[in-house]
Amino acid sequence: MGDPHRVGIVGLGVISRAYLDTLAGRPSVRITAVADLDATRATAVAAEFPGAEAMTVEGLLRDSDVQTVLNLTTPAAHAEIALGAIAGGRNVYSEKPLATTFDDGKAIIEAAAAAGVGVACAPDxxxxxxxxxxxxxxxxxxxxxxxxxxxxxxxxxxxxxxxxxxxxxxxxxxxxxxxxxxxxxxxxxxxxxxxxxxxxxxxxxxxxxxxxxxxxxxxxxxxxxxxxxxxxxxxxxxxxxxxxxxxxxxxxxxxxxxxxxxxxxxxxxxxxxxxxxxxxxxxxxxxxxxxxxxxYVGGTRGIGLLDYLAADARRPAxxxxxxxxxxxxxxxxxxxxxxxxxxxxxxxxxxxxxxxxxxxxxxx
The missing domain is CATH 3.30.360.10 (Dihydrodipicolinate Reductase; domain 2)
Incomplete structure (x- = not known):
């Protein structure tokens, strides 16, 4: 399978627990960084995952060790976080909706295409x-x-x-x-x-x-x-x-x-x-x-991220x-x-x- 895909999570509110439970222990992914406006919350979550580091949002979006940013912020912040991740050369998997406006959603897709990175989005x-x-x-x-x-x-x-x-x-x-x-x-x-x-x-x-x-x-x-x-x-x-x-x-x-x-x-x-x-x-x-x-039998939140990471030229996300x-x-x-x-x-x-x-x- 090769090395696990390195994921950084931005936003550690209510929905994040379902994602964390799904991704924990999966050999195909490794949570390397977490960030939240509440630094104490980020520190607590990072302690659950060996090797994960609690960061600022800006630091995570620039972290070269992160391959895909899992965007679990509130909808109003989806576009800002996604565009920041794309600007740093990261793939993005976002909670729904992609953005709150069509123009912002379109900007995310266009920016990702220009940067050569991927975008996927719940609901899964x-x-x-x-x-x-x-x-x-x-x-x-x-x-x-x-x-x-x-x-x-x-x-x-x-x-x-x-x-x-x-x-x-x-x-x-x-x-x-x-x-x-x-x-x-x-x-x-x-x-x-x-x-x-x-x-x-x-x-x-x-x-x-x-x-x-x-x-x-x-x-x-x-x-x-x-x-x-x-x-x-x-x-x-x-x-x-x-x-x-x-x-x-x-x-x-x-x-x-x-x-x-x-x-x-x-x-x-x-x-x-x-x-x-x-x-x-x-x-x-x-x-x-x-x-x-x-x-997916017994599917839980985050299965869409795993499905996205398993996609290839023969089977799109x-x-x-x-x-x-x-x-x-x-x-x-x-x-x-x-x-x-x-x-x-x-x-x-x-x-x-x-x-x-x-x-x-x-x-x-």
Whole structure:
């Protein structure tokens, strides 16, 4: 296998623990540096990994021992960190979204191409057995020609559980940019790229109340729309209807349903790696669960980085920067369509990512 790939991590907040647990002990990677605005936190994490060094953010981005920067900062900092890493000749793997604006996302991809380095981006949940088993069923013709999809995410808002939820309600946040990457990425894997969008959105209230942690009871302003609906026209002709909301309470809808000429698939939550895929065939009488047939078994956050590092000329990265940019443009176009009251044609497109065969947990 050769020497392990050297990874430096910027941002050691809540999501970092899942990545650290996935990468710990993997022979293909070695965590060599960590950085966070909280130096004490960085020192504590570095102590968990032999040979890892706690650094400043600027120092890590310039560190010649780092080959790939794992960018786990808040969305507003994604572009700055990615561009800094690229300027230092580093590859970048970022938490979603790629950036908060399409222009910043495009700048990341263009800078990486000019520098000859790679970019990949979460969500990597689409590589798990949930989305991938549904993908395999579609590819096998189980629903016939795909005609449409429904994707629904309804919650009362993250301030109920997150101790510092401010960024969810500022530009770059909201239900669409926060949770939409999971749903739109899954739809791209299932049905291919998006050609155009129509959107509509609303805002239930102008402030939220933090429900947990030391700031419990504090009121924070809401600067973005918190209920967004959209119609996505895919290049292949299928039409997806997407709803993301921080204003509802609950829903009985399947997270994603794919409808075809001869059947329907109920697809599990794309925010998770696994879950039951169910099929209802034309002329049938009930839903039938499908056994997992594709995807990383037992996948966890960070599997996308491992998949990216294993990519080569024969098999491109499945969570590529180009796919993330296309998803970002789709999301931003929905918000723009809502504001302008018109259909928006996208300027980017991508090939449908390569499917994942069924990969047992002890083989990734």
């Amino acid at each position: 949940t689409v590589l798990g057995t949930g989305t991938q088993t549904a993908r395999a069923a579609i590819d096998a013709g189980l629903v016939g020609r795909p005609l449409a999809a429904l994707a629904v995410m309804v919650t009362p808002g993250h301030e109920r559980w997150h101790p510092n939820p401010d960024f969810y309600y500022t530009d770059g946040g909201g239900p669409l940019l926060d949770m939409g990457p999971y749903y739109v990425s899954a739809l791209v894997h299932l049905l291919g790229p998006v050609r155009s969008v129509i959107g509509a959105s609303s805002r239930l209230r102008g402030e939220r109340v933090i429900g947990s942690g030391p700031r419990t009871g504090e009121r924070i302003p809401v600067e973005v729309d918190t209920h967004v609906s959209a119609v996505l026209e895919h290049v292949g002709g299928a039409i997806s209807t997407l709803t993301t909301s921080f204003d509802g309470t609950a829903t009985t809808a399947a997270p994603i349903e794919v409808h075809g000429e001869t059947g329907t698939l109920a697809v599990p939550d794309p925010n998770h790696f696994d879950g039951e895929v169910r099929h209802f065939g034309l002329g049938g009488t009930d839903w039938r669960p499908l056994e997992p047939s594709a995807g 499945r969570v590529s920067g180009e796919t993330a940019l296309h998803v970002l443009e789709t999301l931003r176009a929905v918000l723009r369509s809502s504001a302008e009251g018109r259909r928006i044609e996208l300027t980017t497109s991508v090939n449908r990512p390569e499917p994942v065969p069924l990969i047992p947990a002890d083989q990734w």
